[in-house]
Amino acid sequence: MISTLLAQKSAYDVALENFEIAADALDLEDDVREMIKYPERVLTVTLPVRMDNGHIRRFEGFRVQHSTTRGPAKGGIRYHPNVTLDEVKALATWMTWKCAVVNIPFGGGKGGVTCNPKEMCMGELERLTRRYASAILPLIGPGQDIPAPDVYTNPQIMAWIMDTYSMTKGYPIPAVVTGKPLSLGGSVGRNEATGRGVFYTIESACDHLRVPLKGAKVVVQGFGNAGSVAAHLLDSHQSYVIAASDTRGCVYNKDGLDIPKLMLHKERTGTVVGFPASEQITPEELMALECQILIPAALENAVHAGNAGSVRARIVAEAANGPLTPEADVILAEKGAFVLPDILCNAGGVTVSYFEWVQDEQHLFWEAQDVYNRLERVMKTAFQEVLRIQLDRKVTMRTAANMLGIGRVAEATRLRGLYP
Numbered sequence: 001m002i003s004t005l006l007a008q009k010s011a012y013d014v015a016l017e018n019f020e021i022a023a024d025a026l027d028l029e030d031d032v033r034e035m036i037k038y039p040e041r042v043l044t045v046t047l048p049v050r051m052d053n054g055h056i057r058r059f060e061g062f063r064v065q066h067s068t069t070r071g072p073a074k075g076g077i078r079y080h081p082n083v084t085l086d087e088v089k090a091l092a093t094w095m096t097w098k099c100a101v102v103n104i105p106f107g108g109g110k111g112g113v114t115c116n117p118k119e120m121c122m123g124e125l126e127r128l129t130r131r132y133a134s135a136i137l138p139l140i141g142p143g144q145d146i147p148a149p150d151v152y153t154n155p156q157i158m159a160w161i162m163d164t165y166s167m168t169k170g171y172p173i174p175a176v177v178t179g180k181p182l183s184l185g186g187s188v189g190r191n192e193a194t195g196r197g198v199f200y201t202i203e204s205a206c207d208h209l210r211v212p213l214k215g216a217k218v219v220v221q222g223f224g225n226a227g228s229v230a231a232h233l234l235d236s237h238q239s240y241v242i243a244a245s246d247t248r249g250c251v252y253n254k255d256g257l258d259i260p261k262l263m264l265h266k267e268r269t270g271t272v273v274g275f276p277a278s279e280q281i282t283p284e285e286l287m288a289l290e291c292q293i294l295i296p297a298a299l300e301n302a303v304h305a306g307n308a309g310s311v312r313a314r315i316v317a318e319a320a321n322g323p324l325t326p327e328a329d330v331i332l333a334e335k336g337a338f339v340l341p342d343i344l345c346n347a348g349g350v351t352v353s354y355f356e357w358v359q360d361e362q363h364l365f366w367e368a369q370d371v372y373n374r375l376e377r378v379m380k381t382a383f384q385e386v387l388r389i390q391l392d393r394k395v396t397m398r399t400a401a402n403m404l405g406i407g408r409v410a411e412a413t414r415l416r417g418l419y420p
């Protein structure tokens with residue numbers, strides 16, 4: 001009963017709760033808290049779309065700009081049946097602190113449409129995307145608010161948004177979105193950026209904790225873009241990815257799954273389930289596997305009061321946004337797990353989005369190695385900055401990351417002052 005009640009805490013409740021913990025640790029003045037805690041702008045849109053059966057169906061969409069204090073709002077667009085305004089507000093809030101943690105000149109935003117893209121054909125998805133893009137058009141722009149992909153959105157969807165925006169303005173404006181296809185001003189390395197950033201952060205944590213990457217056992221919950229790329233890089237550094245999951249099920253091999261083949265299998269069949277040389281386990285069993293590194297890479301609240309006690313990982317790397325509830329945080333801290341918080345761990349995606357935006361604005365494109373080197377530098381610098389706060393102030397890595405991000409936004413807020 002208690003765990004059911006705790007699981008009902010919304011993502012935005014969690015975001016606000018974590019804000020207060022970090023703000024208290026920073027001894028942040030009340031006036032600044034009032035100015036930076038809540039979203040600056042919230043837009044709800046109704047999206048009528050003609051479906052292939054000839055009928056019109058209504059969808060609901062959102063765009064939230066949490067902060068533009070340090071630069072234009074930045075954040076992905078999620079297409080999912082469970083998208084709510086509450087969730088989008090939480091994700092936008094985390095984007096603000098995340099951009100500040102990696103010290104890129106963006107604020108935070110997020111968008112979402114409540115829909116099930118798995119049940120829609122390409123034409124329906126395109127019409128929905130273009131209608132959504134035109135509905136949020138007054139808010140977005142290269143200097144205002146720059147969307148990107150998130151769960152169940154992809155480079156093609158970004159291309160449609162770029163086209164809709166550009167057609168309305170009358171000239172091509174690639175910098176309005178990131179995560180675009182390469183042929184439309186995308187950046188090399190953007191597609192793998194989140195997983196690569198997760199890998200660099202895990203590498204730093206392993207160095208700090210003296211956990212050898214070679215031979216480390218890894219478990220990935222959510223074998224999608226972020227999870228599979230992180231798994232692939234760890235696999236190529238001789239770690240063993242022993243289990244992986246998606247919405248359809250979990251696969252396990254105690255000697256390590258063949259990750260390049262698992263990626264191909266998922267691409268071909270749409271799921272990890274049925275992968276040869278693996279046995280199927282339950283999501284509960286997956287979470288309880290003994291491992292050095294657990295990567296929750298699916299959605300919010302995956303680890304909660306009900307299952308955190310069974311986790312047996314030394315490092316928990318949050319590739320997903322908000323995968324641990326505050327109760328899970330406490331339980332994992334008591335167990336001595338080292339948690340790499342989302343706003344640090346998965347910031348590689350927005351960092352390479354920033355590189356893409358810079359390249360678009362300069363009309364000058366970089367080599368892959370240049371992108372990787374810059375990303376590694378940003379991620380490892382942020383890790384060291386967060387770690388220093390964690391050690392100095394004896395707080396969790398999450399509170400330390402929030403202190404770094406919130407502290408930077410607070411400083412910018414004080415300098416800008418209050419208008420009027």
Ligand code: NAD
Nearest residue numbers: 151152194222223224225226246247298319320321346349
């Ligand atoms: P994705 O759609 O590519 O992958 C998500 C995967 O999680 C899918 O394979 C899906 O089947 C699986 N999944 C969903 N619910 C699950 C469940 N209950 N149990 C097990 N698996 C489940 O999405 P993504 O882009 O990889 O995003 C994953 C997470 O990473 C999200 O929280 C997202 O906000 C976060 N993130 C993504 C990026 C990015 O650039 N893609 C950047 C930062 C953060």
